[in-house]
Amino acid sequence: MNDIAIETRDITKRYGSAANGVLALDRVSVAIPKGTVFGLLGPNGAGKTTLIKLLTGIADITSGDARVAGFDVRRQSLAVRSRIGWVAAEVILDDEFSAWENLWLQARLQDLPDWQGRAEQLLRYFELSDRKTDRVSHFSTGMRKKLEIALALLHQPEVIFMDEPTIGLDVSTRRMIWEIVTGVHREFGVTVLLTTHYIEEADALCDRIGIIDHGRIIATGTPSELKSRVRSDVIQLESKEPIDPVRLRALPGVQDVRAQGNEWQIRVPSADEFLPRLFATIQTDQIRRISVEQPSLETVFLELTGHRIGSDEPMRDIRKFYAQVRRARG
Amino acid sequence: MRSQLWGLYLREVVRTFRNPFVLLLTVVQPFMWLAFFGSGFSQFAKEAASEFGTSNYIAFLLPGVLSTSMLSVGMFGSMSTIQDKRFGFMKRILITPTSKEVIFLSKAFGAATRGLVQIPVMVAAALAFGVTFSLSPLEWAVWVLALLFGAIGFSSMFLAITASSTDWQTPGVVSNFITMPLMFSSAALYPSSGFPVWMQWISKFNPISYSAEFGRSLVLGSGIVWVDLGYLALFAGVMLTIGYFVSARWLRVE
Numbered sequence: 001m002n003d004i005a006i007e008t009r010d011i012t013k014r015y016g017s018a019a020n021g022v023l024a025l026d027r028v029s030v031a032i033p034k035g036t037v038f039g040l041l042g043p044n045g046a047g048k049t050t051l052i053k054l055l056t057g058i059a060d061i062t063s064g065d066a067r068v069a070g071f072d073v074r075r076q077s078l079a080v081r082s083r084i085g086w087v088a089a090e091v092i093l094d095d096e097f098s099a100w101e102n103l104w105l106q107a108r109l110q111d112l113p114d115w116q117g118r119a120e121q122l123l124r125y126f127e128l129s130d131r132k133t134d135r136v137s138h139f140s141t142g143m144r145k146k147l148e149i150a151l152a153l154l155h156q157p158e159v160i161f162m163d164e165p166t167i168g169l170d171v172s173t174r175r176m177i178w179e180i181v182t183g184v185h186r187e188f189g190v191t192v193l194l195t196t197h198y199i200e201e202a203d204a205l206c207d208r209i210g211i212i213d214h215g216r217i218i219a220t221g222t223p224s225e226l227k228s229r230v231r232s233d234v235i236q237l238e239s240k241e242p243i244d245p246v247r248l249r250a251l252p253g254v255q256d257v258r259a260q261g262n263e264w265q266i267r268v269p270s271a272d273e274f275l276p277r278l279f280a281t282i283q284t285d286q287i288r289r290i291s292v293e294q295p296s297l298e299t300v301f302l303e304l305t306g307h308r309i310g311s312d313e314p315m316r317d318i319r320k321f322y323a324q325v326r327r328a329r330g
Numbered sequence: 331m332r333s334q335l336w337g338l339y340l341r342e343v344v345r346t347f348r349n350p351f352v353l354l355l356t357v358v359q360p361f362m363w364l365a366f367f368g369s370g371f372s373q374f375a376k377e378a379a380s381e382f383g384t385s386n387y388i389a390f391l392l393p394g395v396l397s398t399s400m401l402s403v404g405m406f407g408s409m410s411t412i413q414d415k416r417f418g419f420m421k422r423i424l425i426t427p428t429s430k431e432v433i434f435l436s437k438a439f440g441a442a443t444r445g446l447v448q449i450p451v452m453v454a455a456a457l458a459f460g461v462t463f464s465l466s467p468l469e470w471a472v473w474v475l476a477l478l479f480g481a482i483g484f485s486s487m488f489l490a491i492t493a494s495s496t497d498w499q500t501p502g503v504v505s506n507f508i509t510m511p512l513m514f515s516s517a518a519l520y521p522s523s524g525f526p527v528w529m530q531w532i533s534k535f536n537p538i539s540y541s542a543e544f545g546r547s548l549v550l551g552s553g554i555v556w557v558d559l560g561y562l563a564l565f566a567g568v569m570l571t572i573g574y575f576v577s578a579r580w581l582r583v584e
Contacts, residue, residue, distance in 0.1 A: 056425045057424070057425070058421055058424060058425065058583055058584075059583075078427045078429075081424075081425060081426055081427045081428075082426070082427040084425065086421075086422070086425040088418055088421065088422070090418060092417065092418040092419055092421065092422045094341065094345075094419065096344070096345050096348050096349070097341075097344075101344075104337075105337050105338075105341055106426070107337075108333050108334060108336065108337025108338070109333075109334050109337055109338075109423060109426035109427075109428050110426050110427065111333040111334065111427065151422075161425075
């Protein structure tokens with residue numbers, strides 16, 4: 001029990017009434033060990049941010065139990081809130097204040113008597129020392145994000161929640177934030193719960209991942225555990241001439257063959273072993289294009305949910321979801 | 331709680347002083363009343379000096395205008411709260427061991443402090459308009475205290491009414507709804523002796539009347555009316571208590 005930083009048991013969040021409300025989270029149970037970077041991966045509207053709101057005490061849990069840093073989120077809210085840090089999806093700082101004044105305010109809010117040394121250390125770590133007296137409204141997005149992470153670390157929290165830490169950032173800033181998250185986890189030894197809808201982000205940063213869709217956690221595991229759930233490689237083949245599907249299906253190891261005109265999808269246990277057999281059957285000059293898709297979190301997500309993480313289908317669901325939430329809130 | 335309250339209160343004050351436009355507006359609005367309403371009405375007041383208790387209408391008006399200004403600063407407290415909700419800062423505050431009640435107190439005291447900024451400027455303006463002051467230090471102190479009570483009471487009232495709102499327009503609408511009736515049914519701009527009976531009843535309970543008459547008694551040399559000060563302290567206390575509990579229950583985070 002002591003090794004668990006975050007534990008939820010069947011937590012449910014419903015906006016509005018039981019009859020007409022919207023179920024944002026449906027009996028979510030997770031156990032996140034101390035010292036891990038746990039990623040909640042799912043499309044927009046899946047319930048990721050709602051889970052963070054419940055765990056940080058910003059929204060009330062409809063039913064179920066949750067413990068963070070050893071304390072009950074509902075009954076020991078103040079104890080939880082003094083042990084967690086939070087990094088918002090949109091950077092939230094006081095723009096009228098300097099970096100140092102933002103740290104001062106955070107220290108006040110966390111009731112820290114001796115915070116200056118730690119604040120100086122964090123500013124050095126995030127390479128913001130020379131800008132500490134500048135108003136944060138003059139900071140770049142990357143600097144603002146770094147300061148926000150520094151605020152979250154000021155009181156030496158046990159757990160940090162990062163809600164979509166790289167949403168809306170350009171590629172280089174995103175890479176920088178990835179390095180920071182990894183560095184922060186290593187240097188400061190905190191447990192990190194981050195949400196993302198970027199598959200490569202979850203893959204790059206997280207020790208463990210929970211795949212969330214329509215308010216339910218469908219699978220949890222390390223990235224490699226999740227990928228091993230999808231054992232097949234998919235060979236995408238485009239031929240110059242029509243191929244007889246019977247010839248392809250007859251090849252040893254073929255699990256499934258799908259065709260659309262001269263484009264083929266062949267599912268096999270191992271592309272490495274299958275490709276020589278394929279080339280022995282079809283002459284290579286008949287092949288216009290060939291590629292292999294190996295198990296990735298993208299294919300895992302597709303297999304588990306039936307849709308791709310960024311497809312239009314969930315976007316329609318999200319619009320519907322928010323429309324329902326608005327109606328439920330009146 | 332003290333640490334959080336002091337931090338958030340100072341944030342309110344610092345933000346006010348770093349925004350010269352807001353500061354200017356805070357001071358200019360009551361000054362306009364003094365300059366335009368005061369000057370426009372002074373001849374009439376001179377003719378009815380027995381009703382007004384003085385022939386200098388600006389001396390009569392100053393405590394009234396300062397009292398109604400304490401009402402309007404409440405709106406700024408609400409606007410600042412709604413801004414924090416809209417920009418997510420409320421979440422940043424609440425994901426720390428800070429309670430909603432502390433946020434309410436910081437906003438109420440912050441708005442009240444902003445209101446007090448008006449006092450020296452308005453007194454200086456009244457001096458320029460020819461008003462003479464012969465108040466003792468104690469009288470100055472209790473006058474400021476009375477205005478502070480009014481400001482705390484009204485800002486608490488505004489914050490309680492708008493606790494669950496996230497709409498920018500709400501404080502303005504509430505202000506229009508509250509300010510006009512409270513201002514015109516008080517003794518802030520003219521003596522209440524000429525009111526119809528039903529308005530006199532409203533005026534009897536209206537804190538602006540107490541605040542205006544308390545200040546007027548000091549400016550016109552009649553001394554401290556402790557009962558009025560007591561009423562204003564009670565008003566502040568009741569509103570602060572209501573706002574405290576309303577915020578704990580209904581203050582929306584976003």
